[in-house]
Amino acid sequence: MHEHSSSRGRRISGAGTAALSLGLCLCAGQLVAASPASAAAATPVTAATAKAATAAVKPKLTSKVSSHSLAWGNSIKVTSKVLDPRTGKAAKGTVRLQIYKNGKWVLWAKKAVPSSGTVTFTAAPKATVWLRTLFTGPGYVQASSSMKITVRVNGAKILAEARSHTGALYKFAAAGPKRFDCSGFTQYVYKAAAGKKLPHKADGQQHYGKAVSKSGKRVGDLIIFRSGSYGYHAGIYAGGGYMYDSPHTGARVGKHKMYGSNYVVRRLVA
Numbered sequence: 154m155h156e157h158s159s160s161r162g163r164r165i166s167g168a169g170t171a172a173l174s175l176g177l178c179l180c181a182g183q184l185v186a187a188s189p190a191s192a193a194a195a196t197p198v199t200a201a202t203a204k205a206a207t208a209a210v211k212p213k214l215t216s217k218v219s220s221h222s223l224a225w226g227n228s229i230k231v232t233s234k235v236l237d238p239r240t241g242k243a244a245k246g247t248v249r250l251q252i253y254k255n256g257k258w259v260l261w262a263k264k265a266v267p268s269s270g271t272v273t274f275t276a277a278p279k280a281t282v283w284l285r286t287l288f289t290g291p292g293y294v295q296a297s298s299s300m301k302i303t304v305r306v307n308g309a310k311i312l313a314e315a316r317s318h319t320g321a322l323y324k325f326a327a328a329g330p331k332r333f334d335c336s337g338f339t340q341y342v343y344k345a346a347a348g349k350k351l352p353h354k355a356d357g358q359q360h361y362g363k364a365v366s367k368s369g370k371r372v373g374d375l376i377i378f379r380s381g382s383y384g385y386h387a388g389i390y391a392g393g394g395y396m397y398d399s400p401h402t403g404a405r406v407g408k409h410k411m412y413g414s415n416y417v418v419r420r421l422v423a
Contacts, residue, residue, distance in 0.1 A: 209294045212237060212244040216286040216298035225310035228277040229302065233286045234270050237293075243270030246290020250274045253283040266290070280304050306347040306422045308373020308390075314346035315389045315397035321406040323399045328353055338399040338406060339375060339387040349421050356384035362419035375419040376411070390418070 212235050219230040237244045243266055251258040264272045266288070276284065285299045318341075321333055328337030336355045343349040351358050359377040370376075370390050378386040388398030391408050399406045 209292060210237065210239065211294040212288060212290070212296050214286070214288050214296040214298055216300070218284070218300050218302065221301065222303040222305065224305050224307045225279065226277070226307070228275050231274045231276060231284065231286065233272045233288070233298070235266050235272070235288050235296070236270050243268055244288070244290055244293055246288055246293060248272040249287045249289070250276065251285045251287060252278070253285065258285055258287075278302055278304055308371050308422060311342060311346045311373035311389060311422060312391060312397070314342045315391075318342070318406045319408070321399065323402055323404050323406075325402065333399040333406060335399050336387045339389060342389060343375070343421055347422050355387040358387055359384040359417050359419060362421035365418040365420045367416075367418060370418040371420070373422060375421060376416055377419065378413060378416045380415070384417075
């Protein structure tokens with residue numbers, strides 16, 4: 154009987170040990186699964202992480218230009234700084250400088266954002282335009298900043314237009330764009346470069362614009378040679394005693410030495 158009882162006790166003890174062991178395992182499992190703190194933390198963190206991975210962030214884009222107005226032929230600097238609002242550090246991506254042309258934004262230049270977050274472009278627009286900086290990057294919403302740049306017409310632009318017609322053959326009464334007489338040439342150049350309207354006659358052109366002294370003449374000024382007070386030939390001052398003109402039959406538009414001293418200077422652009 155004692156031996157039987159002992160055997161039974163050992164069986165109970167073994168079963169109890171197993172049950173206790175099993176009970177601890179279950180309890181441990183229940184504690185992990187049922188913990189309010191763990192349950193509350195686990196589900197929201199997983200959802201928040203997934204949302205953060207897919208949600209695009211709007212970066213902080215600040216753009217400025219060295220000048221909103223410049224003379225033709227000069228350049229400006231456009232500076233953009235792009236920061237991640239969550240960290241205050243550079244947003245990784247690309248900044249594009251664009252120009253608005255023919256009803257759409259056209260790429261001018263692009264640069265990757267460096268660790269400083271600052272990107273600088275140099276631009277020399279040839280006419281009054283709208284510029285835009287556009288930032289794009291993985292995980293970010295596109296951000297842009299637009300600005301209007303006013304380009305002032307000057308003598309350099311007039312001269313550039315005059316030079317572009319070098320080689321065009323003289324033709325009496327012609328006013329371009331392929332052939333010119335003297336006043337037809339100056340008429341065409343000032344209209345194309347500055348929107349200025351001049352009559353197709355040298356004598357009439359001497360009454361347009363602002364009178365300037367001979368010693369004060371600058372590149373791009375209109376030169377009218379005269380016989381007495383009558384204007385008979387027109388050209389555009391090129392500096393150093395030279396001018397661009399369409400001289401006479403058989404000649405071509407080009408840079409020629411000025412002749413004589415009976416002429417007047419008229420300034421049509423600043």
